[in-house]
Amino acid sequence: MPEFIFTYHGGEMPDTPEAGAEGMARWRAWADNLGSALTNPGTPVGITKVLTPTGVSDEPSLHPIMGFSILEAESMEAALELLKTCPHLDYGGTLDVSQMLPMPVDNI
Template sequence: MPEFMFAYHGGKMPETPEEGAKVMAAWEAWYKDLGESVVHPGNPVGMSKTVSAGGIADDGGSNPLSGFTIVKADSIEAACKMAAACPMVADGSGTAEVAPIVEM
């Protein structure tokens, strides 16, 4: 079955421990709903550096990556449906790019 990467942009860090617990519960429930489709639940990521032929930029680019997940799905359309239920996508605080992982 093909694998897909969800690359997250946006979202926000919880401001209180209670908010953090609520956010974690939402993510855990989503992962549970995805079941065995989850290949790697991923993690949030810190600020990235953009490396190009011209040098290294420390600002994370125009739309910094905030995390990732890897899933398996029958099609990119099915993977997009999974990503639409992601807590930060569903609450409008972020977006998810869905890309097929190409076997080499």
């Protein structure tokens, strides 16, 4: 079954530790509801640096990620349907969703 990586972007940060805990509890309940479709819950990420052919840019990334996760679904449409209820969207964030393609072994 195809796998899809989705990256978390933007959104409001919690105002208080209690709001952060509530948001995390909502995310965990959502992730638990996905069951085995969520093959890798991923991790949040810190500061993003942009590496170019000429070096490391001091300019912020145009679309920095906040974290990633991986899920299995029959199709892109099915993956998007599973992701429509992600709590990250309730906080004004967005998700970028991409199908992961097999890496040809002979190209490694």
